[in-house]
Amino acid sequence: MYVSLAAPTPVAPIAAHQLLVFLLQVGLLLLLALTLGRLAKRLGMPAVVGELFVGVVLGPSFLTHVAPGVSAWLFPQDGPQFHLLDAVGQIGVLMLVGITGIHMDMGLVRRRGVTAAGVSVGGLVVPLAFGVGMGFLLPATLIPEGTQPLVFALFLGVAMCVSAIPVIAKTLMDMGLLHRNVGQLTLTAGMIDDAFGWFMLSIVSAMATTGLRTGSVVFSFVCLVAVVVFALTLGRPIVRHAFRLASRDTDPGPSVATAAVLILLASAGTHALGLEAVFGAFICGILIGNASGVDPARLAPLRSVVLSVFAPVFFATAGLRMDLTSLADPMVLLAGLAVLAVAIIGKFVGAYAGARASRLNKWEALALGAGLNARGVIEVVVAMVGLRLGILSVEVYTIVILVAIVTSLMAPPILRWAMEKVEQTAEEQLRQDKQLAWSQQTQAGSSEHI
Secondary structure, three states: OOOOOOOOOOOOOOOHHHHHHHHHHHHHHHHHHHHHHHHHHHOOOOHHHHHHHHHHHHOOOOHHHHOHHHHHHHOOOOHHHHHHHHHHHHHHHHHHHHHHHHOOOHHHHHHOHHHHHHHHHHHHHHHHHHHHHHHHHOOHHHOOOOOOHHHHHHHHHHHHHOOOHHHHHHHHHHOOOOOOHHHHHHHHHHHHHHHHHHHHHHHHHHHHHOOOOHHHHHHHHHHHHHHHHHHHHHHHHHHHHHHHHHOOOOOOHHHHHHHHHHHHHHHHHHHHOOOOHHHHHHHHHHHHHOOOOOOHHHHHHHHHHHHHHHHHHHHHHHHHHOOHHHHHOHHHHHHHHHHHHHHHHHHHHHHHHHHHHOOOOHHHHHHHHHHHHOOHHHHHHHHHHHHHHOOOOHHHHHHHHHHHHHHHHHHHHHHHHHHOOOOOOHHHHHHHHHHHHHHOOOHHHHHHOO
């Protein structure tokens, strides 16, 4: 018996029009993100505020109503076309989170781990409880038909307790606060909050689809522990050996490529386990930043490209699915304001109480509450999951998006005001000097690439 093996049909390249639209999308988003980002900084706000606003202006919240023809041509509601833009945004957020992990001072985490845990517990329990309570109090007309009230309430609680590591990281970087103890504690507590949030999200999603099964919950927890154990055992020598090989070349290119490869593969690994890809990127960044033999100056080009190109495009892309026009309905607006108040107060009270219980002063506690209040695009991701599963109605989805935007806008001024009351320590100055190496290239290194 003979089997004919036909040659596989080659995949057709991207269509000319699709490529044209994609290039225009990325170019326009980046141009406006840089423009509005600089404008935001001139107004005393972090650049991320302006970058997030780009998507709102070009998305269904504004451009679709002002110039529907232009909106339909430039941002068509076509899955494959939109997925191209999503792919660029995903690369941006993963690399940004990886860079954030590289900046983490694990010595501080070890010394003040109890403090970070106290802040994160307070920032989790209080907003989670407030969110669940609000879920039971919202009008039944805002809950999709067929959704169990308990599932809806639990999902809203999860949405209230998460923080946005990408937004927090970009905000701290823009404000020059990443080297401060409060900045490091904010990222550490935010990482714990988000890890718990993604774990709870998988549980609530299971309840909404196949019901709550003990096996799925245990598997998610085991995977979370396995990732941490792998990072502490095999991950460290792998990263150290990879950079030892890359450093043999005098050009920084191999080191930059090695960091990008490790971050992306780590993201793929956690995503394959059912965990969030950003969790793997963050863990890998920590390993890179604390590995012996890694020269910060050699990774400066990666930091520049990520912060100047990929991150602005990602934040601009995040706003394209937001539609704030549904807030014109008075009932939706009142419900949105109530949820927003609960989200802000719950996170502030929880983080502040946890910080004070950990013996931080009131200004540090206030700064931590402000930083962890930023929900940003992580809230958008959670909301999109709820919309896809049918847990959230379009109106509640819009309300959750409102929380993401407002909390991200209000965090920087409160954070700046509180940090003005906190004196910089000698340890923070040393950490700042070390981090400056990531953004400075030597004159010789620059001349090699001219």
